Amino acid sequence: MSDDIRQQQFSLEAEQVVLGCLMQSQRPFADVEPLLGKGDVFYRQQHATIYRALLELRDRQEPTDPITLAAHLLGTGDLNKVGGATYLHECMALAPIDAQAGHFARKVAQFAALRFLEREGLRIARVAQTAHHEEADAILDQARSWLAELTVSTVNRTDALWQDAAARTLTDMGEIADAPDEPVGIPTGLHDVDEVLEGLRPGQLTLVAARPRVGKSVLLLNVAQHASFKLGKRVVFFSLEMSEPEVVTRMFSAGTSVPLTRIRLAKQLTDEDWTKLGRYVGDTDAAPLHIDPSPKAGLAHIRATTKRIAEEHGGVDLVLVDYLQLMPPANPRQSREQQVSELSRGLKLFAKEIGAPVIAACQLNRGPEQRADKKPQLGDLRESGSLEQDGDQVILLHREDADNPDSPKAGECDLIIAKNRHGRQDTITVAAQLHLSRFVSTAIV
Template identity: 80%
Template sequence: MTGETQNPQQFNLDAEQVVLGCLMQSQDTFVEVEPHLGKGDGFYRQQHATIYRALLDLRDRQEPTDPITLASHLLGTGDLNRIGGAHYLHDCVAKVPVAAQAGHFAKTVARFALLRSLAREGQRIVNAAQSAHHDSAEAMLEQARAWLSELTGSSTSRSDALWKDAAGRTFTEIGEVADAPDGPVGIPTGLHDVDEVLEGLRPGQLTLVAARPRVGKSVLLLNVARHAAVHLGKRVVLFSLEMSENEVVTRMFSAGTSVPLTRIRMAKHLTDEDWAKLARYIGDTSEAPLHVDASPKAGLAHIRSTTSRIVNEHGPVDLIVVDYLQLMPPANPRASREQQVSELSRGLKLLAKEVGAPVVAACQLNRGPEQRSDKKPQLGDLRESGSLEQDGDQVILLHREDADDPESPKAGECDLIIAKNRHGRQDTITVAAQLHLSRFVSTAIV
């Protein structure tokens, strides 16, 4: 940050001056510098941050950024004397070596800023750990992860955009949608009639799948993840806090091969044909870009860091699936449960925007449906926090009549109640619930 420290190993004033000098020489260097320095919080000296932000102001106004114009601008804002006067601007320009690479020096400044931030957060963790009770060790670990994740989650790139730039990008995206083949705008769920209503799972948005226990939340989430990774080749990260890796994979085997789940679990009952189906399925899906994380204590910090690692190692992530939200450990165990759930849902929403991928998360409803005669869930049944309804771009409520009445005429069916849809209509879609195969099947597909 801009506050000064005493450790000479945590800053490089020459690099900071060269960056500013390059920007005063040519506005073209903003393209190289801005991705690393964003709004200028990474400068060690406050005067350099002030100069940098003044340069951004001039650039955004489409005015020259030369030392004379910059000095006049700083005089008008009352900052010229504070940054060392007009002669200091010329000193920065004089620092620029021949054929200087502005991006290289900007990256140097950003790296020193990261080291200073790490040092501060490290000391913060030490102080908190020394005062923490041993019973809260796990919670302290999650808090430490959350603090460190703020460093990786907070980008130095600018978050604001001029209207002409934002409008141009959006117009291009609209054109790409218009030229694309017919089908959902986002990632299809694999359920044709659901996709017609939702138009797929859109990047940067949070979809909540909510139900009472044993209705089919996990089944739906695994179906969506399997369809995206296996059938569409999308890179999917699945966080399963409730089921082990073995349980996740076993269910996907059943859904993908039509071999009943009970036979797979009781392997001695598998037929030769079953074994052949399983072997063929493994071979056919061996290259599916699906990452399964079955850590039972995957909090927001863990999900962020794991996703970031996968992006660094394999490239962009297309879909994040979390099963399920209320099992995620909170960063602040002392907060009320409502505050904890609000923090988790907001964190997942922000993660979707930061990664630029849809996030689908299961969550549990309260006992409201059980107290109504028709047992149908409503948005108000979202357990423990109204923020779930607020943060979710889409909310899908699951209802199976045969979960309460095995003799129901709708046995074998599940209603997917699209109770909230930010981009379209609300509707109720009935799908076939083939739970013995751990899957839902769209009735719109013959």
Template identity: 45%
Template sequence: MSNAMIADPGFDYANAPMPPHDMVAEQAVLGAMMLSADAIGEVTEVIDVGDFYRPAHAAIYQAILALYGKGDPTDALVVSAELERRGELQRIGTANYLHTLMATVPTASNAAHYAQIVAKKATLRRVGEAGTRIQQLGYAGVQGADEIAAILDQAQAALDTVVDDRSTNSGYTLFAEMRAARLSALDDVQAGRVEPGLPTGFLDLDSITGGWKPGQLIVVAGRPGLGKSTLAVDMARTASVKHGKTSVIFSLEMSEAELWDRIVSAEGKVRIRDMKTPHTLQPSDYDRIADALDRIESGGPLIIDDTPTTTVAQIRAKARRIKARHGLDLIVVDYLQLMTSGARAENRQVEVSEFSRQLKILAKELEVPVIALSQLNRGPEQRQDKRPMLSDLRESGALEQDADVVILVHRPEVYEDDSPRAGEADLILAKHRGGPTATVTVAQQLHYSRFADLALPQS
């Protein structure tokens, strides 16, 4: 390929800005595509229309793809006619420009190489554009911490866009193209080779759900005092301590110290009441605490954030940083009704529904399961059997729609004196997208700030 750029009568070189670009490579890509249909397939694997610096080149590229998609020839004459039909021929100067592009390229076999150059320059331009957006955000006037968090999230998103544009595909897949991959996945399922989801900490729950999967939004709901926070912390503790995964708990209700006590109590089987009452801990308790701390600290990172006023934007920004530094396998948010949007909302139900939608998007973006806790309304207390229902979700709005799994926590002994089910709790799978609904009974060991499988010792 010649190093000389082809003169373009339709482009004002003297006054054009000079972000990173390679005009010669762009021209070579288009020339190769008009020379060979095979080159078109190679080029589209590397770049898309947004990677061209000169808009006229993007127009030529689109015209070539339109002709190629219809099975028509893509030589200069046909491309010229297509551009004229689109009203874009004047944009490139003259039809002669297309013939010059073809004549200058010695061989179409190097099309992929030319395309790589175009892609690299496009990435550098996007970096510069992201830097400009970040600079503008930095000069913006802000009023409070919520706005700072939103700006940091937008700045991170600007950088993420650069990476995503170069690492993701077009965003769609033809059904026929999925055949081999899905049949292979089906074989893996039947042969038992599928990697299980993140264990929940409860064998019966795992057998029904297969564990938590990346991108899932799991809503754990219950009336106050029934143990929904304890259940969610159990799941985070299991993921980190038992399986070496990275978990983060965004607690809008409990402090770091309270969560530390609960996690140690649960892992060491030391009564939480004794940890808070003077002169009650025995030497054996301190031994169990020390052993528990060793297990916790040798497991995967278990991260606690007790910022009292937290928005989804803050959670997203912090979660991204955690994932970059430690990896990330599970997010717990305790709880939805305590979150804020950073703006005055006219309708609290709409606001909470928006939180659930944003958390679902976050789960998909970061490819981790997100466990979000939610309050139930007083519906269960007004019914005779007291069992919660999906419709009891407080300020639910879109919660039922967004969640992949909804678990309702129910403890019969709370509502019935001398209950024959004392010490038990029901985890009601009121919604399970892609699987059966069911009720899993577990042992409540709230004196240790934990739940456990019924088969395990409760002492």
């Protein structure tokens, strides 16, 4: 871009005024620190050095006037680097007595965001120019991850005074007390599970873990169907393992009681089956369920897709990911344990960010196979102990007939609630009607 078109993405005056305001009084720190952070947003390095020195003086409860500041910078060997004591006085002189430090700090942060965007844009362009066409999906996901780091520090402050936090909490408690006698969060559709978990709560991460072919995907699909089709909640289902037709046919079977094998082999469907399917599609036609079958849905993709849906429809109520270990890592060079740790932590932070419950299926290691009873434990969470740490609830699935078809508990599945941050642990037995792609509470079978 030519110099006559390209605008300067910085304001030296705004940077100087902010520093001058902080030298006049310590009061503006409360307004500018959430915007300026540790000073990386300053265009001139000398301004970042001055700002950090001011923070050090403030933290030590010392004055921040130019004389004290100059003495501090002299002691650290930085005084000449920032322009000497004369430059400090110049910055202070530029700041009017009634200057709004927060206004100028916001300007500094906005310019920094534009520079970041320009830098990352060039970075993405360089990668794209040398990439093979088969790498396009991976590069798109990486680009989303880089841009997700862009945070213009113009957001509302995140802290809350006790008085305000207590008042809001009491209001929320009053609404819950006056509401019908239902779970606090979104019900899963399994009555006994909802009694223990009190529903799926906003901002929480629930992990559903099991060995292969036990029913992780089935449980997530059932929860998605119940929340969207019966409760009208806006649900986003990310399926990294199954294609769109596989997801839909399983939901068909669970919703119509037509065996999945007949649905897969459509020629075996009877006229009655077709009628059931047609009626079911008609009844659920307006359901706010979004299915994303991308096999390479990384954290950045999940975040971007969910936010887009939320913006288009005024929010998202529930997000499901099937399953975590299939998500591509942001940094392929890390160890697998580090990758899984970052993914689980990312999903937890994402749940808080969007204010909705997130459920992620997880693979267990071979630990259960080495025990006589084959029952899974929290320690079996595959590849990373951070899964146990990040999950607000952890539900382990165990079917005896998965290993022993002649088991007296054939047709049943134990949902072991091994971690429940806000309630008790328990084991709930449900009917495993896997030929219909569903679990059903034994009380209503």
